[in-house]
Amino acid sequence: MTNNMTLIQKVLIYGILAIVLAGASYISFLYYASFSDGMRTGELIKFRHEGYFFKTWEGQLSQGLSGSQKFAFSVMDNEPEVIEQLKNNQGKFVRIEYIERYDTFLWWGDSNYYITKVQPEK
Incomplete structure (x- = not known):
């Protein structure tokens, strides 16, 4: 036994x-x-700090006429320079560099795309 x-x-x-x-x-x-990395260019139409339990930085880039093609992305809290650049360039054209992850955690954001660099575009 x-x-x-x-x-x-x-x-x-x-x-x-x-x-x-x-x-x-x-x-x-x-x-x-990470699944992929790349760059996109467009008009930064939305960038905000949102969430009920976990506050995350979320944004959208318009890549088409009248916002018909939107690219949703998140920014990690440990990227204060990127956050500040996005705040300063809202409503303007920017080029962003990102990495795409397979999945995300609740405290990272809603999107699988994470911005690593921002540059103003003309």
């Missing part, structure tokens, strides 16, 4: 360890891996 209890305990411990390891691997993958 004690062998069965020991076996059940081992299976339970290894099962919990496997779940924790899988969760840690998934979180590490989301944190470090």
Whole structure:
């Protein structure tokens, strides 16, 4: 009887360890891996700090006539220079550089696109 209890305990411990390891691997993958990177140019039509529980920086870039093609993006809180540049260039044409992630965390933002650099365009 004690062998069965020991076996059940081992299976339970290894099962919990496997779940924790899988969760840690998934979180590490989301944190470090990116799907693509690139640049876009357009008119910065919206940039705001929003959210109920987690306040995130969200914006939209208009790339078509009368805002018909919108590019939604997020900005990480650890990018204060990018945040300030976007605030100063709202309503103007800008070129942004971004990375696209596979998925996001609630406290990172709504979009999978994260801005890394902003330059005013003429």
